[in-house]
Amino acid sequence: MQRFGEQAAFISAGGYHHHIGLNTWESAGGKPPPLRSTGLFHLAILYPARLALGDALQRLIGAGIPLDGASDHGVSEALYLRDPDENGVELYWDRPREHWPRAVHGSLAMYTRALDVSSLLAAAKVE
Secondary structure: OEEEOOOEEEEOOOOOOOOEEEEOOOOOOOOOOOOOOOOOOEEEEEEOOHHHHHHHHHHHHHHOOOOOEEEEOOOEEEEEEEOOOOOEEEEEEEOOHHHOOEOOOOOEOOOOEEOOHHHHHHHHHHO
16 A cells, blocks of 8 residues: 555555555564564465456466475465565465365364465456
8 A cells, every 4th residue: 555665565455555664664674584583484365266366366476476386285385485574474365164175074174285486377367
């Protein structure tokens, strides 16, 4: 919704002034915590539809922001990246529950497979 130079950004869904505020006011120039230490593993942001996630991917590519990974979990499709402080960020959308993979006895059968990024981009252009 709004940026203050390279120091802060305020993001939201649905036109609200902001749901999340991100800033570097106290962390600029700081180092990320060492691996296997306490702290934030990642934050996850749920997109309302595949179209919206595909649009986010197009914008990441356009801005030159690299992905750490892209996965299909059966119940969802997810993009993984890092913020400027090296915190993990997951952008994802959930498939409708009726399309979630199930085991023979009906329990949830999530998995992790490579995401078909080309299909996600193509869907964003079609929908």
